[in-house]
Amino acid sequence: MKFAKDRLRVVFDNIGDGISVIDENYQILRANRGALRLLDKRDFSCLQGKKCYKEYHKKEAICENCPAQKTFEEGKPYHVTTICQRIDKDRVVLNISTFPIKNKEGKVVRVIECVKNITDMVKLEDQLLYQERLAGIGELAAGIAHEIRNPLGSITASSQFVLSKYRLPYQIKKHLKIILRHSENANRIIKDILDFAKPRMISFKLVHIGEVISSACNLVKVRCKKQYVRLNHKLSRRIPQILLDEKQLEQAFLNFILNALDAMPDGGHLMINAYPDFKANEIVINFMDTGDGIAPENLNKLFTPFFSTKENGVGLGLCLSHQVINHHKGRVNIESKFGQGTDIEVRLPFKR
Secondary structure (H helix, E strand, C coil): CHHHHHHHHHHHHHCCCEEEEECCCCEEEEECHHHHHHCCCCCHHHCCCCEHHHHHHCCCCCCCCCHHHHHHHHCCCEEEEEEEECCCCCEEEEEEEEEEEECCCCCEEEEEEEEEECHHHHHHHHHHHHHHHHHHHHHHHHHHHHHHHHHHHHHHHHHHHHHHHCCCCHHHHHHHHHHHHHHHHHHHHHHHHHHHHCCCCCCCEEECHHHHHHHHHHCCHHHHHHHCEEEEEEECCCCCCEEECHHHHHHHHHHHHHHHHHCCCCCEEEEEEEEEECCCCEEEEEEEECCCCCCHHHHHHCCCCCCCCCCCCCCCHHHHHHHHHHHCCCEEEEEEECCCEEEEEEEEECCC
8 A cells, every 4th residue: 555655655746747736715735846846936835825826926815717626616626727927037838737526415515626738839839920920911012012113113114224325414313323223222131021031042151150240240331431330249269160151141131230330320339259058068159239229119029021120121120130040040039128228039959
């Protein structure tokens, strides 16, 4: 009998999901290691006798639509999916299932509560839906871009023909040149849309990331000087060479730099650091500026196609950069304090 109990205890403690036993007062009587990990507790004494709604959901009273309450009242298992806030302020999505433990008279005296953290699964589903939406937007944008490109080409060619063929008054030439300039801008936007809708093939070769960063920085030296922006980059000598598409990654980094410069119209400091994280087998590149920062409500929209806070912005620069980083199996994280500056962290994997 003791052997069977010990074996059940081992099974109970080693189940990955959080499992706890609660009484009619919603006090936790027992919890396994999965529950301790989920709640970031060291040992069971931190949970024993505590209210489940307070530990799991940081509430002072029984949760609305509480599955444990329904199990106590009706004697049946219940299931609910809920979002809760952890101590570290990250939102987590939990699947909670409750099962009754009854006495000889059939009354529910205990409830087993099984809690599964499905946050990563929900994030993956959201990512897949997001990719599907991007594909739909891309197809629509590509169709529109092709339809616009043909008449735009005719406008550009006709303007160039008239300018080169005829002697025209100054005012007419001036307006034709305006037409040409805006046609070129429109054509550049169409190119970005087509790149977004149908990205170019990635051509990988072994390159040092420092060469890409230096090349991107050289392209903005003149603008930095005009805006009184100090541009510094610090590259670790320990960074290994990795397989990458030099041109596409340079454009992605250039988009980050140009956004930083747009946020510092009256001067500031842009610092670019690159170093290897050997524990994660990743190269880390940080773009840190002292610009205007990003409003909190806009942080989650930055990689959304056609979202822009700039007056004449198209909203594809960061989206295209994100796309390029994804094609390199990398990650991008943006942190910003409104009015103080922004830190863009890029992580690219490498093999040892």
